[in-house]
């Protein structure tokens with residue numbers, strides 16, 4: 001299990017997509033960060049949502065669907081090691097990737113750009129975990145349904161833009177049509193961004209939105225598990 | 232001792248019957264061939280034996296274990312090369328071997344395998360950059376890294392050039408010499424003829440014969456021909472010899488058609504009458520002929 005984790009980690013660092021998931025949100029943060037007021041509470045939650053969205057919708061499903069497509073899960077099931085171990089290792093590493101991306105954003109945003117960092121650390125961590133769980137569940141469902149890695153990649157990219165728009169990542173929510181902004185708040189990524197923003201503003205995240213993210217995480221994971229095929 | 236015992240194996244997918252009562256056993260230390268045209272259920276059979284697919288009926292014992300119930304214990308003792316698998320593009324050769332070795336309780340030293348399978352200078356190459364032959368050698372090395380008692384190799388030379396196939400064959404013989412029982416799935420006659428101690432011939436989900444390659448060829452009674460050119464001496468009457476079914480002569484060229492071992496009788500008769508011939512050729516009967524005789528169909532037409 002240790003060796004499997006080490007090798008998978010090496011493979012992840014050789015994956016250009018992983019580097020992009022780290023750099024794209026950072027790039028956006030830096031570009032828009034040059035014009036923010038000191039103590040800004042909006043940009044960092046957006047950047048975090050972009051990072052978690054990229055990992056959940058793009059990296060996770062593409063990697064897993066590719067592993068199935070290449071028969072790597074099948075090959076593993078001929079050894080004493082269960083292929084489920086590989087999925088667990090992948091989930092952990094993708095979580096580490098999302099954490100790294102967010103850590104990088106917080107570090108750069110909080111120091112160089114002078115953006116606000118929240119004091120409610122526990123609420124922030126809880127929101128991060130629930131939001132990441134919801135996005136990873138969506139990623140797992142894509143991996144379960146996509147016939148191959150290329151398709152998973154395509155679906156991920158296709159889903160990313162509407163989800164990012166509804167979450168208010170392309171346009172501030174107050175400039176969006178009211179109805180879309182309302183709906184968007186209850187999408188996995190929207191609930192994540194809104195809750196993060198609440199934390200940044202110094203308040204507690206709405207229990208309703210936390211519940212919404214938890215519900216997405218559970219329901220979509222169950223669907224993913226139902227549709228998942230090893231081959 | 233039988234290492235693998237398969238009795239009345241059955242498998243269907245929806246309304247397609249893929250295996251219809253397949254039985255065979257594999258002895259310790261042999262290379263056992265599973266031969267047949269594409270789509271006849273060879274892969275399905277071995278994957279049931281490996282425990283990757285669940286049969287609908289029949290019984291399987293591998294090393295005394297049930298592949299479904301004792302899967303974990305069995306997988307410690309078998310090595311598998313699957314027909315359609317790849318590794319991650321970016322994994323290095325040594326990393327793959329090191330990783331797969333870590334899956335087993337008593338693995339082989341993968342550095343030795345690297346040498347044995349001619350991959351030492353590709354040690355740090357990524358999987359995606361290997362040639363077809365190198366990938367195939369890596370797959371076989373991975374199948375052996377757990378120090379298995381039985382190795383399953385499915386279409387191991389598909390897509391290789393003739394030179395690479397020959398090299399692979401020599402290496403497979405070495406695997407047998409090291410005491411590993413090998414189950415070799417192939418749709419290539421020449422490969423099976425070259426490597427296998429015994430062969431099960433598959434046709435449309437059943438086994439039509441199990442024998443040594445030579446036994447299969449001898450077992451068929453197909454007509455074949457011998458040809459020669461008369462050098463000196465007068466032609467003798469050959470038509471009455473045992474097995475001979477026809478003699479034609481065009482100038483000094485003679486073609487004798489017959490069944491069984493008629494060629495020995497013909498050469499003896501020629502020698503007895505001091506007839507000198509040159510350019511003597513006896514058409515070799517092959518597994519192809521055996522397949523046609525067994526199934527009434529040609530092997531290649533079913534591809």
Ligand SMILES: Nc1ncnc2c1ncn2[C@@H]1O[C@H](COP(=O)(O)OP(=O)(O)O)[C@@H](O)[C@H]1O
Nearest residue numbers: 244247249267268269270271272273274275276
């Ligand atoms: N998972 C599956 N679902 C449906 N049909 C299958 C499946 N696997 C194999 N088959 C069918 O079973 C038949 C035998 O396949 P296979 O065992 O791969 O043959 P071979 O290895 O001899 O080429 C083929 O007709 C194939 O299409």
Ligand SMILES: [Mg+2]
Nearest residue numbers: 273274314386
């Ligand atoms: Mg096959």
